Amino acid sequence: MEHSGTVLIVARRGGDWTDCLDVLSERYAYRVVLVGSVAEALTTMSGIHVDLAVAEDRKDESIGLDFLTRLRVSHPEIMRVYVATGGSPLSYGTLTKAAIYQFLLTPLDATQLGLVVERALEARELARRHRILSREFKISGDVLRLGERRDLLFRPESHQFEKLVYASEKMAELCDLAKQAATTELPILIQGETGTGKELLARAIHYNSPRRTSPLLIQNCGGMPDDLLQSELFGHKRGAFTGAISDRLGLFRAADGGTVFLDEISEVSPSFQVSLLRFLQEGEVKPLGSDKVEHCSVRIIAASNRSLKDMVARREFRQDLYFRLKGFELEVPPLRERRDDIAPLSEFFAAKHADGMGRKILGITASTIEKLSACDFPGNVRELENEIRRMVALAKDGEYITTRNMSASLLASAAARSRSDGPRGFVPEGATLKDRVESLEKQIVGSALLRNHWNQSRTAAELGLSRVGLSNKIKRYNLEQQG
Template sequence: MSTVLIKSKDKALTLSASSALSELDGYRLIFCEDDNSAKSRLDEVNVDLILYDVDEDDFGPDNALARSRLSHTACWRIVICEKNEMSCGAQLCEDTASYLYLAKPVQEQQIRIVVKRALEHAELSRRHRILSRELKLSLDDEIFNDEEGGSVQGGVSRFERLVYASPKMAEVVAEAKVAASTGMPVLIRGETGTGKELLARAIHFNSDRVNSPMHSQNCGGVSDDALYSELFGHMRGAFPGAIADRLGLFRAADGGTVFLDEVSEVSPHFQVALLRFLQEGEVKPLGSDKTLYSNVRIIAASNRSIEEMVEKGSFRRDLYYRLRGFQLELPPLRDRTDDIPVLTQFFVEKYAGVVGRRVLGVTSDVLKRLEYYPFPGNVRELESEVQRMVAVAEQGGYVALRHLSEKIARTPIENGEDAAFVPSGVTLKDKVEHLEQVVLTKALEAFHWNQSKVAEELGLSRVGLANKIKRYGLRKG
């Protein structure tokens, strides 16, 4: 399914786009009324195409189109403008490398055709980038050692801004997609930096609440009164400093989603208020005698085991069962090293665009160090490392070992194959012959059965090498 972000306040245009691009035809539509909300959505959702209706305030250097050109290189752009602003629309299209620009009014059929053609060109461009990168890597096989892991493309999957390749993450995402199709609360557990909020936003944007707000609140280190005010709201004069009414996130997100991070840190007293809201949807602002109602979905997250807290009596059991309509466990990065190459490439492309630097790829030596490093800060730490590497890498070059931070560059690499190898045989003579056979086989494969080079490498004569090949019955595979 292709995601199209439509930034417009024009009701006629949004209605035409809704009619032209239906879900049955494979489109998911995200609507934004202004540039700031468009930029926010670009950071939350994997967008394939932007339909950007130009307002008079949209010609600054940091509008959503200009930002997407650098940080979302795979996202294509179409500019829409009034007939009397064609020159401005054309200039914006030029400045942001947009696919084309259209003058209003735009017909349904016109939208359907240009969106389809733009997405077709986007897919062809994506395949061209992959083939070009693969060709470049094949020419640099001394850098990449002709290893399968040398190239980081292929096998990559996405769930909005979550990027993964490992079976463990695939299982989590599959369950998250099921959760998204329901209205049930979701409880996400995972270490700091594993992407809990990204997963929560992906669930929201794949639910039927996608066009309603999503708000987030970190519950750690916040007093009960402050947290109550943030979530339930307050009335003017409810406490010293309350100079105006506050709506509260539960009412502000009515029809949408509220993400509660570090929910395990709320006090037993506040747990009662939260349980009441989950049961009845009741919202009673501080300083008010009136009970209001709000329909929001709660997605909660914790880096601690709430189940263990329940057993110890520090977290209400009934609240735990209310929160865990679906319970998702995000594995730490050290337990899903298959994701490190694809995440590394994703962050390289992201930050190379931000700083305007062309980076061709990442060498296999760097990937090995990253895969063996434990990453206590998980994906967030990997992202910071890649951002730093891209900043110091040479223009038009590769990210190499010299660009790694010292702590990761010192990471020891275990040669599991050599460590696990034990020559077979009963006597010493048998073991030595088996070892000799293995060394010969590897050398012949490494030099593609060029016996002159193998003999020179192993310090043998051509005749001596031929005799050993015959003796061990080696055959070219």
């Protein structure tokens, strides 16, 4: 389900946005998400990548404008369009504070809104390219430690599946499969270690599915007693148990037409597994204390940091429930198995937290990326993000993040890995000194080419060679690009 961008519209209930939604989604192929409150907008933004936000205010209101003002700080990369009622007093200072790209008056013209959104996103892309070029060509040698390399900033193209950032083949394959799974109605089982991004993947799937206009509700099943989990998911009637002072709808009925994400599904008891299996088979919901059975249409996405297949083999998890849950089975690999993702993730988190802290960070040096990439990160992406947030906080405005900002434990881990790996396991060949030096030179040039994905300009700059000089060495040593 490809789209050319995501537009979030925050509008009070009762307004007619039908024509605007049709123009934005049909003529421009944008994904449009319409929400009725700021709280709903913030929840939505936590799960999907948003390119532009439109906020509406009616007469004598400033809720939408306040939201756009906050957005300028929390999500400065999102373009902002303000819609106000005709005749409303609009202060230039107030609009400037929110850094609004454009404001429109009701009644809205759908064609005009479409053009404004298109121009805003074009301006956003131009600004993004300008920032990249400005950062790459900025001379700031005095802020780096002696010997700290700042090169290799143009990395292999990274990709995003909503909030998931990746460059590795493993994650590309996973996200391609997740996009296919999103278009179906089948349940999905996501497995992987803690901190790998299972909830982000679940959110991405929901917002790329036919159910994206309906709620996504989340329940962590870990450490919850059966009666409380039964009440949270299936609901209860007043007086069903001590403390039940009013009826509770339950997540399944509240998410009717949408998706429920059940995290830590491996922790539910055998008796609750039976209730969940019946819901998956029949769509039946029976609240605690009620004799009435109701039906609802909910897609289940479940996640576990333990292998359910192994638990089934040990008779710790019902086999029939396991087969019901894994309409699609997605395994999120740990960060140590996809080190290519560390660089784009680090830069993404650095930009994110620098914006959030109001800091101006020029980037992350190549030496720092290399040391981060040498770490195993047992806490996975979550641990990496915490480290980058700490490093951003320690870096000075207008500087690069360098190895001096890294925590001592990670530096020690990177050093230990380098020692255990040795000099990449390489022993120079040849009988004479000349032969051995040439063997070492061939290894160094070949490794640099691989590291730079055979980008010869970048490799030559790293090795201090001219393009012609590098080309001669490639021919001399018969180096060939693989794949």
